[in-house]
Structures are given as structure tokens and as C-alpha cells.
Amino acid sequence: QVQLQESGPGLVQPSETLFLTCSVSGGSIGSDYWSWIRQPPGKGLEWIGFISHSGGTTYNPSLLGRVTISIDTSTNQFSLKLTSVTTADTAVYYCARTELSGPLFYMDVWGRGTTVTVSS
Amino acid sequence: EFVLTQSPATLSLSPGETATLSCRASHVNNYVAWYQQKPGQAPRLLIYDASNRATGIPTRFSGSGSGTDFTLTISSLEPEDFAVYYCHQRNNWPRFGGGTRVEIK
Numbered sequence: 001q002v003q004l005q006e007s008g009p010g011l012v013q014p015s016e017t018l019f020l021t022c023s024v025s026g027g028s029i030g031s032d033y034w035s036w037i038r039q040p041p042g043k044g045l046e047w048i049g050f051i052s053h054s055g056g057t058t059y060n061p062s063l064l065g066r067v068t069i070s071i072d073t074s075t076n077q078f079s080l081k082l083t084s085v086t087t088a089d090t091a092v093y094y095c096a097r098t099e100l101s102g103p104l105f106y107m108d109v110w111g112r113g114t115t116v117t118v119s120s
Numbered sequence: 121e122f123v124l125t126q127s128p129a130t131l132s133l134s135p136g137e138t139a140t141l142s143c144r145a146s147h148v149n150n151y152v153a154w155y156q157q158k159p160g161q162a163p164r165l166l167i168y169d170a171s172n173r174a175t176g177i178p179t180r181f182s183g184s185g186s187g188t189d190f191t192l193t194i195s196s197l198e199p200e201d202f203a204v205y206y207c208h209q210r211n212n213w214p215r216f217g218g219g220t221r222v223e224i225k
Contacts, residue, residue: 035214037163039178041163044153044172044206044216044217044218044219045157045163045206045208045219046213046216046217047213047215047216050214056214059213060213061213094162094163099168103149103150103151103210104151104168104169105151105153105167105208105210105214106153106168106169106173106208107153107155107163107208108165108168108175110162110164110165112161112162113162113163
């Protein structure tokens, strides 16, 4: 069965760039859609964006200009880059496999999440 | 702007009781999903397409509704069901509701 694992630095300096990777095992990344979601401490879920196996992306408008999601089918990984981070970007970041068919959209397999703290 | 509103914010019930959670969308969309999240864990998909149970989800979880009003029902609450529940839809881009916490009374 498909499993996802997030990795990346747990601490990022304000104004710097956050970079996370999601490693997919038990299946091919080349046949689905893949999302990033985050959850600030004590708060709800916020969808960040998704990428298709062919590299097409859609992002949360509130993060446009700062966020980039990329995919590497040779390593079965996809990545999140978030620039100019502030303390408001402190959160647990999740990656998830995404089912997308017209308006039908849901995330059926999630990673365990990785905590990112923005602080000097 | 598209908004998903969940109610109540908190539901206090005893094991064995039935939980009824509501999700109201500001725009018509029949494709809601529901997730369960326990402390320190990632969300888990329960229901997709408003009423389809995800793989491995017990039959005590059921989803219903269409248009703008959706309901997640948990029949005969088990101890492991006390958690936070989120509804989720894609309207231009995906959003989550604010969540309903189901706590032990």
C-alpha cells in the first residue's frame, strides 16, 4: 500500500525559504495527484496546493507568489518550496495523495506530518 | 468567497450515543469529504463524494446530504471515535471547514 513520508528542516529563519520533500513508497508517483496541507498549532487544516503526475499545479490563492510544488518521478518524490516565511507559516506540514476527477476531490493517503517552526 | 461552516464546534456525548455533525457550504457542490483527526495524528479520510465510505472505515460512519447541506453521522460512538472532524470541498480551490470536536461527556 502507498505510504508517504515528509522530510525537511524543523526550524527555518524568518524571511528564509522553507523546503520540504515527500517520499512516496509502495506505489508510483507517476499516476496520481499529490497535495500539501498544513495545520498551525491548535488550528484547523489549510490546503496549500497540489501537483499532477505530469507537473501541473494549483495553489491556494492566499499563498500565490510564495509557493512552488514540484515533482520528480525518477525518485518518487514531490516537494514544497515556500519563500519569505514568517511566524505565521509555523505549522505541521502534511503531504497527501489526492483523488481528483472533475469536482470530486479528496485526499485518501496522508503522511504523518512534519513540524516546521519559523523562528530566529 | 466560498466558505464551509461546521456545527456545532463541540459535541459532548457518551459512548454508545449517536453523533450528528453538520457542514454547510456557501455554494452548491455535491462533492464533500469528511476526515477524522486525533491528537498528534494526521487526518484520516472517512467519507468522500458525500456518502461513500473510504476503505476500511466502519459502517457506523455514514455521510449524507447534497447541494449546500451535508451531515456526518456516527452511530453508537466507540471510545476511539472521540476526535476532531473536518469537512472538505473543492470550489475553485479546496477548503476545509473549521472542524467539530466530539468529546466525551
